[in-house]
Amino acid sequence: MKTVLRLLLWAAMVLAGIYFLLPLISTAEFSLSIRRDEYSLDAYHSVFSDPEFFATFGYSAAIATCTIIFGVVLVVPMAYFVRLRLPWLKPVVELIVMLPLVVPPIVLVFGYLRLFSSSSVLPLTSTEMGSNALLVCGYMTLSLPYFYRAVDTGLQAIDARTLTDAATILGASPITVIRLVILPNILVSVLSGAFLTFAVVISEFVMASLLTRPAFGTYIQKVGVAQAYEPAALVILSFAITWGAMGMIQLVARFSPQRREQ
Amino acid sequence: MPRISRPDWPALIGTVPFFVFAAVMIVMPTVALLANAFVDRQGGVTLANFADLATSEIANAFLTSIEISAATAVLGAFLGLGLALIISRGIANSKARTIIMTFCGVASNFSGVPLAFAFIATFGRLGLVTVVLRQVFGINLYASGFELASFSGLVLTYLFFQVPIALTIMMPAVERLPRECREAAEMLGATAWQYWRHIGLPVLWPTLLGTLALLFANAFGAIATAYALTGYAVNIVPILLYAQIRGDVLHNEQLGAALALCMVLVVALAITAYLALRARAERWMR
Numbered sequence: 022m023k024t025v026l027r028l029l030l031w032a033a034m035v036l037a038g039i040y041f042l043l044p045l046i047s048t049a050e051f052s053l054s055i056r057r058d059e060y061s062l063d064a065y066h067s068v069f070s071d072p073e074f075f076a077t078f079g080y081s082a083a084i085a086t087c088t089i090i091f092g093v094v095l096v097v098p099m100a101y102f103v104r105l106r107l108p109w110l111k112p113v114v115e116l117i118v119m120l121p122l123v124v125p126p127i128v129l130v131f132g133y134l135r136l137f138s139s140s141s142v143l144p145l146t147s148t149e150m151g152s153n154a155l156l157v158c159g160y161m162t163l164s165l166p167y168f169y170r171a172v173d174t175g176l177q178a179i180d181a182r183t184l185t186d187a188a189t190i191l192g193a194s195p196i197t198v199i200r201l202v203i204l205p206n207i208l209v210s211v212l213s214g215a216f217l218t219f220a221v222v223i224s225e226f227v228m229a230s231l232l233t234r235p236a237f238g239t240y241i242q243k244v245g246v247a248q249a250y251e252p253a254a255l256v257i258l259s260f261a262i263t264w265g266a267m268g269m270i271q272l273v274a275r276f277s278p279q280r281r282e283q
Numbered sequence: 284m285p286r287i288s289r290p291d292w293p294a295l296i297g298t299v300p301f302f303v304f305a306a307v308m309i310v311m312p313t314v315a316l317l318a319n320a321f322v323d324r325q326g327g328v329t330l331a332n333f334a335d336l337a338t339s340e341i342a343n344a345f346l347t348s349i350e351i352s353a354a355t356a357v358l359g360a361f362l363g364l365g366l367a368l369i370i371s372r373g374i375a376n377s378k379a380r381t382i383i384m385t386f387c388g389v390a391s392n393f394s395g396v397p398l399a400f401a402f403i404a405t406f407g408r409l410g411l412v413t414v415v416l417r418q419v420f421g422i423n424l425y426a427s428g429f430e431l432a433s434f435s436g437l438v439l440t441y442l443f444f445q446v447p448i449a450l451t452i453m454m455p456a457v458e459r460l461p462r463e464c465r466e467a468a469e470m471l472g473a474t475a476w477q478y479w480r481h482i483g484l485p486v487l488w489p490t491l492l493g494t495l496a497l498l499f500a501n502a503f504g505a506i507a508t509a510y511a512l513t514g515y516a517v518n519i520v521p522i523l524l525y526a527q528i529r530g531d532v533l534h535n536e537q538l539g540a541a542l543a544l545c546m547v548l549v550v551a552l553a554i555t556a557y558l559a560l561r562a563r564a565e566r567w568m569r
Binding site: 037095110 | 291293294295297298300301302304305308309310311312313315316319362365366369370372373381385386388389390392393395396397398400401402404405410411412442443446497500503504506507510511521524525528529539540543544546547550551554
């Protein structure tokens, strides 16, 4: 009876493994089979020789970087002040950071299009820069639940109060405290939030598409409609990027202060 | 704690940018849709937009969306729980665990257009699995009624990110399940079924509920995967809304706003149900 159960459990594990690996194997195989009777990297060559690939990827990477910087500026001081000096605001903040889970991205961007259209008070959608700013704000909202959680967990792990008191006695202003004392101490948490944001943003499709931005996600979709083998290569690349971002989270976690004490 | 007589102004000012952002970029767009949904084309206040939602196309879209979200949430949560249990019992090697958990992180964020293409390369008409099944085993997947651009195809694809999300959330809860409980129950003569019925599941219940709510909300709002996989072949709400925003297919902007608002409402209901059930579960645990 025990061995049968063990076998069943292993079978379940193997099945799950097959389910999760098959799409990757199939896509990789497909991306290599552009020639009729041999495997080749032609699809990748074709992708890398397309200037639009670099343009859209660069654009999405830049937007992701802006989102991360914006996120740090917006969330770190807020989380710090709320945790240390305004604990009564905590329930309000917890509610706000949950809102993006309730309002789907497509609804949010629909709201942006209505609110910031060319006929409104703040016609952001009618200029390039305005649309880019809206996209950053949209991505910021998208990553807010995870980003806030990461920063708050980081703050919880360090003795923020003692650090603040020590720095204040030495004459540091609150901004200096956050910039030079708190931020370096929670850097690992901030970075893991940042890499997660990067992974989510880099191939995002809906917001970029509806704001008509030249992003990587819309590029993949466009290539997918027009070509056969190149999209498979793009999928493998985008999987590698996601894996890279997640790997970086694991890597920076090794340097976290909690780990070092163990 | 001493009564706060004076607000902590410097700290409050430090939080202002965040609250301004939340107000302008999250709350106001939603409120704008709310306002839009209640006016007609001439600008008068009306409830007609919501009555118009009851057309068969839109009602069906909501039904299909809710069915897909519920199916992938329930399947995802229980498969995730099962895998979490197997991994926590069966895999002691911490390296292997790190790889699995990292893969979960990757898979739960690997949604959207790339995921759809990967599944087309696997289960599509020219996909590896379809071709191998036909050429090696003589099984014609598509002749037997399978279709990737369908309800079951969407469920199959969504599980690729739903299960890892569930696994990531359930894993810490499963790890916290005290081993002593199991041993104590066994010593008192409880069968595995009795242990799970009376101890295991009740302890995991709040986490399981939370996972269900999150997976439901996640699937309900997801569009990129479905759009790249099926185009407009499967009638679900986010795709309908996407088509409306891109090309005004409903020929009525206010109706689009009402549609968007109902999406928020469905997700909010799911989250509320979760909170209520969790509160009940916690009361019952005490």
